Amino acid sequence: TSTLRSVLKETIPERREQLLKLKKFHGQVKIPAGDITIGSVLGGMRGNKSIFWQSTTLDPMDGIKFHGMTIKQCQEQLPGDANDHQFYPESMLWLLLTGKVPTVEQTNELISELNGRAENGRLPECTEKLLDNLPNNMHPMTQLAIAVASLNYGSQFAKGYQAGTINKLNYWESTLEDSLTLISRLPALVGKIYSKITQDGSPLGQFNSSKDWSYNICSLMGMTAGGDSLNNNNLSPQQSQDFVNLMRLYTGIHADHEGGNVSAHTTHLVGSALSDPFLSYSSGLMGLAGPLHGLAAQEVVRFLVEMNGSIKNVNDPKQISEYLWSLLSSNRVIPGYGHAVLRNTDPRFQAMLEFAERRSDEFKDDANVQLMMTLPKVAPAVLKEHGKCKNPYPNVDSASGVLFQHYGVTQLLFITAIFGCSRALGPLSQLVWDRIYGLPIERPKSMDLEALQKLV
Numbered sequence: 001t002s003t004l005r006s007v008l009k010e011t012i013p014e015r016r017e018q019l020l021k022l023k024k025f026h027g028q029v030k031i032p033a034g035d036i037t038i039g040s041v042l043g044g045m046r047g048n049k050s051i052f053w054q055s056t057t058l059d060p061m062d063g064i065k066f067h068g069m070t071i072k073q074c075q076e077q078l079p080g081d082a083n084d085h086q087f088y089p090e091s092m093l094w095l096l097l098t099g100k101v102p103t104v105e106q107t108n109e110l111i112s113e114l115n116g117r118a119e120n121g122r123l124p125e126c127t128e129k130l131l132d133n134l135p136n137n138m139h140p141m142t143q144l145a146i147a148v149a150s151l152n153y154g155s156q157f158a159k160g161y162q163a164g165t166i167n168k169l170n171y172w173e174s175t176l177e178d179s180l181t182l183i184s185r186l187p188a189l190v191g192k193i194y195s196k197i198t199q200d201g202s203p204l205g206q207f208n209s210s211k212d213w214s215y216n217i218c219s220l221m222g223m224t225a226g227g228d229s230l231n232n233n234n235l236s237p238q239q240s241q242d243f244v245n246l247m248r249l250y251t252g253i254h255a256d257h258e259g260g261n262v263s264a265h266t267t268h269l270v271g272s273a274l275s276d277p278f279l280s281y282s283s284g285l286m287g288l289a290g291p292l293h294g295l296a297a298q299e300v301v302r303f304l305v306e307m308n309g310s311i312k313n314v315n316d317p318k319q320i321s322e323y324l325w326s327l328l329s330s331n332r333v334i335p336g337y338g339h340a341v342l343r344n345t346d347p348r349f350q351a352m353l354e355f356a357e358r359r360s361d362e363f364k365d366d367a368n369v370q371l372m373m374t375l376p377k378v379a380p381a382v383l384k385e386h387g388k389c390k391n392p393y394p395n396v397d398s399a400s401g402v403l404f405q406h407y408g409v410t411q412l413l414f415i416t417a418i419f420g421c422s423r424a425l426g427p428l429s430q431l432v433w434d435r436i437y438g439l440p441i442e443r444p445k446s447m448d449l450e451a452l453q454k455l456v
Ligand code: NMX
Pocket: 291, 292, 293, 294, 296, 328, 332, 333, 334, 335, 336, 337, 338, 339, 340, 341, 388, 389, 390, 391, 395, 396, 397
């Protein structure tokens, strides 16, 4: 991390000074439109601007921006696979951490840095044994969260803190070390878990240290072409190449969604107790596993498959609309639609859709992908008429699951584990900055019903 560290170090003094001045001289300034109401206390803290988060900001209409850059701008400017206009998640990680667009050399250096830490895809012995002892059919997210927590056995931050050898101003350095190690281990972890849920836990593919992080996620899942896969994955060379680019796209754009979403907020909260990055992100993963958050991608696939089996003509908007109404009248949600903060189509959904549209031949006979592409023309009107949800448009989880399924990832529970690889990038970058700034432990005040009642 020599260059990454030096780029980070250059930005630290100015940012630290800015934060300290704000805290010291302007701590009493009220945040506009940020007043906390009884509605926000009882309503999931919506509209309550109270988390400090630097790397991404969510606009309700335009969606996510990474240090001010839209997904399109990231696709144009971040180094990646030139043939597919697809940036590497490593360049996204660089951007998230430093606020700067990396050069090709800097991106390659970070790719090598992560590969060096990955130890050829070998997991620490205790983590390997731990995973071997978990039932193969245990929920992949439970396995992933346990395995990530177990990596804290080697935490530099925890060791240094325990020994009292690190100064508070330098906490960020071992936090960065641990975060990069955690991220580098994720391909091997999810590869192992994928093998456990599909076979017996033995390797499905080989780690390739000349390739990028997303490629190695695919390779260790046994989904690449040529010598790296040890698995007969039935993909043509073009399909495995496309699958790798789908993985780069997916893991690049799911990396961060400002600070308030459950996985990011949990990582930040647990990290504020100075728990090390492994424990902090393991907690974030537990939140990502909920059906209203990351698990929704899996629910979408189930729902599309069920709908395909239930209606005669999936090109008939009337039949789709009737099916959606039957769901809503039995008090079920339409998965992949709605959002806590967004009020428009999620640009991440748009990016996944464009991936499919660019490969129309590949997907023309996949009834689930076709239905996913038709649904945005029908579901928003139904949800508007239903009148409950504030955002009737597709969210990020609408497209990803069926695309992964198309290439052979049929274990739906696993899709959230791929989300878990990606989401590590944002919250862990923020954790490094939390330590740079020396943010205190989070401890908001809670209120009971009587206290709220007194206010009215
Ligand atoms: N289908 C049916 N009803 C919905 C939907 C939907 N897709 N979205 C929201 N509603 C309902 C919601 O359940 C609530 O009903 P009630 O008052 O009876 O509790 C009402 O509309 C108002 O909800 P909102 O304020 O619009 O949404 P909220 O902020 O509470 O929740 C979600 C946001 C994302 C949890 C919600 O839209 C949802 O459950 N969507 C389906 C699941 C999903 O796709 N989740 C993935 C989100 C993205 N991610 O990765 O995390």
